[in-house]
Amino acid sequence: MADTQLTLTERTPGVCMKTIDELIQDGVEGKRVFVRADLNVPLEGTTITDDGRIRAVAPTIAKLAAAGAKVIVASHLGRPKGAPDPQFSLAPVAGRLGEILGKNVSFATDTVGDSAKATVAATANGEVTLLENLRFNAGETSKDDAERGAFADELARLADLYVGDGFGAVHRKHASVFDLPARLPHAAGDLIATEVGVLKKLTEDVKRPYVVVLGGAKVSDKLGVIDNLLEKADRILVGGGMSYTFLKAKGHEVGISLLQEDQIPVCLEYLARAEQRGVEFVLPVDVLVSADFPDLKTKAPANPETVSSDAIPADKEGLDIGPKTRELYAAKLADAGTVFWNGPMGVFEHPDYANGTKAVAQGLLDSDGFTVVGGGDSAAAVRTLGFDEEAGGRRKFDHISTGGGASLEYLEGKTLPGLAALED
Numbered sequence: 001m002a003d004t005q006l007t008l009t010e011r012t013p014g015v016c017m018k019t020i021d022e023l024i025q026d027g028v029e030g031k032r033v034f035v036r037a038d039l040n041v042p043l044e045g046t047t048i049t050d051d052g053r054i055r056a057v058a059p060t061i062a063k064l065a066a067a068g069a070k071v072i073v074a075s076h077l078g079r080p081k082g083a084p085d086p087q088f089s090l091a092p093v094a095g096r097l098g099e100i101l102g103k104n105v106s107f108a109t110d111t112v113g114d115s116a117k118a119t120v121a122a123t124a125n126g127e128v129t130l131l132e133n134l135r136f137n138a139g140e141t142s143k144d145d146a147e148r149g150a151f152a153d154e155l156a157r158l159a160d161l162y163v164g165d166g167f168g169a170v171h172r173k174h175a176s177v178f179d180l181p182a183r184l185p186h187a188a189g190d191l192i193a194t195e196v197g198v199l200k201k202l203t204e205d206v207k208r209p210y211v212v213v214l215g216g217a218k219v220s221d222k223l224g225v226i227d228n229l230l231e232k233a234d235r236i237l238v239g240g241g242m243s244y245t246f247l248k249a250k251g252h253e254v255g256i257s258l259l260q261e262d263q264i265p266v267c268l269e270y271l272a273r274a275e276q277r278g279v280e281f282v283l284p285v286d287v288l289v290s291a292d293f294p295d296l297k298t299k300a301p302a303n304p305e306t307v308s309s310d311a312i313p314a315d316k317e318g319l320d321i322g323p324k325t326r327e328l329y330a331a332k333l334a335d336a337g338t339v340f341w342n343g344p345m346g347v348f349e350h351p352d353y354a355n356g357t358k359a360v361a362q363g364l365l366d367s368d369g370f371t372v373v374g375g376g377d378s379a380a381a382v383r384t385l386g387f388d389e390e391a392g393g394r395r396k397f398d399h400i401s402t403g404g405g406a407s408l409e410y411l412e413g414k415t416l417p418g419l420a421a422l423e424d
């Protein structure tokens with residue numbers, strides 16, 4: 001993108017963060033630089049199915065290593081419960097990061113324990129070490145300031161400088177995102193600079209109609225952003241796991257679909273407010289349902305049934321939007337001046353439930369609007385479904401953001417803990 005050469009300060013007046021180039025100018029040779037990345041990539045067993053988040057932060061790591069820093073990279077992966085859990089190990093990511101960087105990446109089998117201390121101590125100038133999953137430690141995500149602070153103290157002992165570049169996690173008030181930069185001289189990495197630069201455009205210069213598409217599975221996390229979007233968007237299209245709480249709020253049965261029962265009153269309030277404000281609020285008219293969640297490993301045929309969204313059987317769950325909804329959403333995207341999309345329309349990881357997500361991806365590309373796709377899984381979906389490059393033969397998305405919740409909260413105008421912590 002043309003403006004990625006601007007410094008962060010130039011892009012975001014009033015937000016004063018040191019850039020990584022300024023940090024390097026001050027001298028990083030021989031210094032241990034802690035890079036908080038978002039390497040929360042989709043895995044099937046130990047196979048990384050989309051490495052976009054690793055590639056997105058690699059230039060920051062490479063730049064620091066080239067300047068002679070001892071680069072200590074850290075991230076979360078998934079949502080382990082504050083203790084080691086092998087299915088969420090970052091070990092596969094170390095290998096892939098090494099391939100992308102073209103150099104060995106040492107892996108510490110814990111985050112602040114003996115392995116981390118020894119591996120960091122053995123990291124030479126220009127070399128890279130990856131720590132094990134930050135969320136294997138309860139202090140990382142704790143709501144208790146003292147517990148988070150104590151974990152940040154332990155992390156701080158491993159480093160001399162801090163670079164925040166995990167854009168996908170900047171909305172989290174977590175130890176490595178919020179508390180650690182308060183303890184070390186810090187700067188913003190190049191990925192954060194690019195993300196903030198592009199998303200800022202969506203808060204300032206919005207060509208209308210402004211269409212927001214929401215889906216995915218993190219329903220309780222993301223429902224709240226609609227409150228603010230009702231003041232900004234002209235049209236909101238809802239699909240994926242997010243849609244069933246709205247359908248239930250409208251009085252429809254949703255069977256065993258993803259449901260946030262306690263949010264039904266909130267959904268009703270959003271629907272009423274959308275009507276008052278003249279915001280078009282569009283829900284699926286049909287859905288693909290099945291009694292079983294599909295096998296994402298074997299991808300065995302799931303044989304879903306298409307039903308009207310007001311006729312979901314009691315023993316079935318909705319796993320994708322249906323064909324009529326695909327057409328409807330494509331039509332609602334066609335005249336968009338600006339589109340922001342977070343959250344797949346279905347369980348796109350299985351081919352029988354990928355068509356809704358494909359239709360929305362194609363809808364964005366067929367519009368003449370400024371198009372932004374955000375979110376770990378949404379970005380993975382557009383890449384794994386073949387929509388990343390010259391998709392549709394016409395054009396690309398204007399921006400694929402590494403953050404879903406982070407970009408939504410940025411667009412809300414919220415103060416994001418991981419950005420605030422990087423300000424000088």
Ligand SMILES: Nc1ncnc2c1ncn2[C@@H]1O[C@H](COP(=O)(O)OP(=O)(O)O)[C@@H](O)[C@H]1O
Nearest residue numbers: 216217218240241319346347375376377378404
């Ligand atoms: N109807 C549905 N039921 C269950 N899971 C769904 C449904 N629709 C989408 N998903 C799942 O949502 C996940 C992505 O959600 P989320 O993490 O919120 O998106 P992102 O990472 O893009 O922000 C995918 O793994 C997808 O399988």
Ligand SMILES: O=C(OP(=O)(O)O)[C@H](O)COP(=O)(O)O
Nearest residue numbers: 038040168169375376403404405
């Ligand atoms: O995948 C992420 O967010 P996203 O699904 O909103 O894109 C980030 O890695 C944050 O993960 P979290 O939502 O478990 O804090």
